[in-house]
Amino acid sequence: MTDDPVELVIFDCDGVLVDSERLYCRVDREVFAELGAEFTEAELVERFVGSPFEVWTALVEERRGRPLEPGWQEPFRPRYEQILDAELTAVEGVTEVLDALEVPYCLASNGSHEEIRRNLTRTGLIGRFDDARIFSARDVARGKPAPDLFLHAAAALGVAPERCAVVEDSPYGVAAARAAGMRAFGYCGGLTGAERLAGPGTRVFDAMHELPALLVEGVRAA
Structure with a gap:
C-alpha cells in the first residue's frame, strides 16, 4: 500500500453520505416477510447492507424457497420512498468533512x-x-464487491487507483476497494461493526469528522 498523497476520495452513498441503511433495513424486513422470507435485523445487516440487487434478490429467493417474479420490487417502492422522504438525513459530520x-x-x-x-x-x-x-x-459490468465501479470512477477522473481513497460502510465496499488497489477507509459508525470492515489496507473509524486527518495520515495495513 503506497504512502503517496491521496488525490481522489471516493465516497459510497448509502450509509456514508446519507444515513439510509437503517431505514432500508426497517422496510426490508417487512417487505421480505410479506414475500415469505423472514430475516432478523442482524441477518439483514450482515447479508444485505451494501450488496447489489442481484445478491439480495438471490438471498430472498433462497430463504422463501422459490423464485421471485420479474419486477417483484415495484409494488413496494412507495414504502421506501415514503420513509426516505420523512426521515432521511445526511450522515452526521459528513457535510463538514466535504467542506474540509x-x-x-x-x-x-x-x-x-x-x-x-x-x-x-x-x-x-x-x-x-x-x-x-x-x-x-449501472455504469459498469459488475457492481461491488467487484472493483469495476471504483476503477471506472478513478479512470473517468484521471487518477491512478493507488492514489485513491475509498470511504465505505460495508464489507462489499471495502472488498471492492481492496480489489481495485485503493486505500480503504471503513466507516463503522452506522450498522456494520468494525470487525467486519477490518482487513489489509483498511483503516476503520467510527466518527465521520475523523476522516480528513486520517486521509492525511494514510492507511496502515491491519
Missing part, C-alpha cells in the same frame, strides 16, 4: 443514478456532486 477536504472527491454507489440523486436531494447534498462526479454500478 483539500482534494477532489466523487461518489460511487451500487444504487442507480436516480436513487443516488433523490437521496442527495433529500439531504441537501446534491449541490456538492455534479453529474461528472456521480458513478453508479
Whole structure:
C-alpha cells in the first residue's frame, strides 16, 4: 500500500453520505416477510447492507424457497420512498468533512443514478456532486464487491487507483476497494461493526469528522 498523497476520495452513498441503511433495513424486513422470507435485523445487516440487487434478490429467493417474479420490487417502492422522504438525513459530520477536504472527491454507489440523486436531494447534498462526479454500478459490468465501479470512477477522473481513497460502510465496499488497489477507509459508525470492515489496507473509524486527518495520515495495513 503506497504512502503517496491521496488525490481522489471516493465516497459510497448509502450509509456514508446519507444515513439510509437503517431505514432500508426497517422496510426490508417487512417487505421480505410479506414475500415469505423472514430475516432478523442482524441477518439483514450482515447479508444485505451494501450488496447489489442481484445478491439480495438471490438471498430472498433462497430463504422463501422459490423464485421471485420479474419486477417483484415495484409494488413496494412507495414504502421506501415514503420513509426516505420523512426521515432521511445526511450522515452526521459528513457535510463538514466535504467542506474540509483539500482534494477532489466523487461518489460511487451500487444504487442507480436516480436513487443516488433523490437521496442527495433529500439531504441537501446534491449541490456538492455534479453529474461528472456521480458513478453508479449501472455504469459498469459488475457492481461491488467487484472493483469495476471504483476503477471506472478513478479512470473517468484521471487518477491512478493507488492514489485513491475509498470511504465505505460495508464489507462489499471495502472488498471492492481492496480489489481495485485503493486505500480503504471503513466507516463503522452506522450498522456494520468494525470487525467486519477490518482487513489489509483498511483503516476503520467510527466518527465521520475523523476522516480528513486520517486521509492525511494514510492507511496502515491491519
